[in-house]
Amino acid sequence: MTFFSNLSKFFNKDEAVALGIDIGSSAIKIVQLKKKNGQAVLETYGELALGPYAGLGIGQAVALAPDKIAQALVDLMKEKEVNITTKKCGISIPFASSLMSVIEMPDVSPKQLAVMVPLEARKYIPVPISEVVLDWSVIPKSEVRTEDFSEYTLVEERSTTDKGTNAPAPLVKIDVLIVAIHNETIARYQDIVTKGGLEAGFFEIEIFSTMRAVLDETLRPVMIMDMGAASTKLYVVERGVIHSSHTINRGSQDITLTMSKSLGLSPERAEVMKRQVGATGEDKNLTDIIMLTLDYIFAEVNNALLSFEKKYNKTISKVVLVGGGSALKGLAELTKNNFKTDVVIADPFSKVSAPAFLENILKETGPEFAVAIGLALRKLSEEE
Ligand SMILES: Nc1ncnc2c1ncn2[C@@H]1O[C@H](COP(=O)(O)OP(=O)(O)OP(=O)(O)O)[C@@H](O)[C@H]1O
Numbered sequence: 001m002t003f004f005s006n007l008s009k010f011f012n013k014d015e016a017v018a019l020g021i022d023i024g025s026s027a028i029k030i031v032q033l034k035k036k037n038g039q040a041v042l043e044t045y046g047e048l049a050l051g052p053y054a055g056l057g058i059g060q061a062v063a064l065a066p067d068k069i070a071q072a073l074v075d076l077m078k079e080k081e082v083n084i085t086t087k088k089c090g091i092s093i094p095f096a097s098s099l100m101s102v103i104e105m106p107d108v109s110p111k112q113l114a115v116m117v118p119l120e121a122r123k124y125i126p127v128p129i130s131e132v133v134l135d136w137s138v139i140p141k142s143e144v145r146t147e148d149f150s151e152y153t154l155v156e157e158r159s160t161t162d163k164g165t166n167a168p169a170p171l172v173k174i175d176v177l178i179v180a181i182h183n184e185t186i187a188r189y190q191d192i193v194t195k196g197g198l199e200a201g202f203f204e205i206e207i208f209s210t211m212r213a214v215l216d217e218t219l220r221p222v223m224i225m226d227m228g229a230a231s232t233k234l235y236v237v238e239r240g241v242i243h244s245s246h247t248i249n250r251g252s253q254d255i256t257l258t259m260s261k262s263l264g265l266s267p268e269r270a271e272v273m274k275r276q277v278g279a280t281g282e283d284k285n286l287t288d289i290i291m292l293t294l295d296y297i298f299a300e301v302n303n304a305l306l307s308f309e310k311k312y313n314k315t316i317s318k319v320v321l322v323g324g325g326s327a328l329k330g331l332a333e334l335t336k337n338n339f340k341t342d343v344v345i346a347d348p349f350s351k352v353s354a355p356a357f358l359e360n361i362l363k364e365t366g367p368e369f370a371v372a373i374g375l376a377l378r379k380l381s382e383e384e
């Protein structure tokens with residue numbers, strides 16, 4: 001036994017294997033990748049709805065205790081078709097469990113910045129800094145807007161540089177993205193991982209996983225729209241850096257619930273109908289009902305687009321759709337007609353190699369798996 005496993009270890013030396021696990025509010029998504037000849041190869045993927053673990057239907061968002069989530073995770077990994085063969089994983093942390101802000105700092109050395117950022121961050125983080133894990137990164141200079149430096153830093157600049165001259169002080173400021181996660185959140189996910197019998201290499205806020213899975217090299221600002229069950233998350237990203245984020249309190253489960261009420265269907269039947277028929281216009285009445293939710297979301301997206309463009313004086317080149325809600329039939333057309341910019345549906349499985357016969361199904365389910373793929377890609381690169 002050991003002889004064989006040693007042998008296979010020898011032969012598979014560069015065949016690292018990694019899991020990405022996205023614990024969403026309505027479903028767990030899992031992706032296993034393998035490194036082969038320097039390429040990320042899709043080994044398996046699967047998903048499990050969490051609604052039934054709280055007596056609710058598929059597609060509904062639920063808040064479960066860590067024990068139940070771990071149970072669901074174990075159930076998913078046990079499924080024969082999924083056939084997970086490693087414990088090494090990366091796990092996502094919901095965007096809502098993080099605090100993210102862009103703060104302005106003077107352009108000082110990285111060493112000084114390392115001291116100053118945590119002090120400045122206190123103003124933006126509503127809990128003691130000792131209770132969070134804080135991370136930050138400088139937003140590349142060329143992108144810093146010049147029109148709205150804060151008064152307070154302006155005054156400071158003047159007091160040090162204006163001595164004896166009337167020359168205006170140089171306005172050298174940088175934007176820094178700060179990200180904080182509460183220790184309790186990390187402990188909660190660690191608990192799930194341990195109970196699920198897994199080994200987590202890292203916890204990553206879902207937005208970063210999504211960016212890795214769906215963005216290409218484009219230099220112009222892009223908006224990612226993640227339509228989940230209970231909410232729709234918007235992030236504006238430029239050259240790999242997040243500039244702004246926004247959460248809309250409507251998601252795909254609102255469509256199901258409105259359908260259920262308007263058509264007198266059980267939520268379960270409404271969910272099936274939503275997925276099968278969608279908003280293609282074929283069933284005009286159904287499309288109208290779906291639009292009640294979508295109109296609200298579209299208006300919020302357009303507001304966010306406009307407010308970014310106004311603030312930064314830049315245009316957003318496209319909106320990239322991810323999340324299970326993006327799989328709604330007819331959504332691509334509707335967004336194209338309603339957004340003041342180009343729209344593409346994300347195809348994150350295109351970042352990994354997979355058998356050709358899966359091409360269509362992977363295109364269809366891809367948006368839902370964006371976070372899990374991004375996590376698996378990072379974990380795989382860290383396994384080398
Ligand atoms: N083919 C489909 N057509 C329409 N809606 C769909 C389809 N597939 C899934 N959905 C909907 O997508 C939603 C789930 O999306 P997703 O898995 O991205 O959410 P989540 O990750 O659990 O939520 P969140 O990210 O908000 O925590 C459900 O409400 C589900 O009904």
Ligand SMILES: [Mg+2]
Nearest residue numbers: 024025228323
């Ligand atoms: Mg999600």
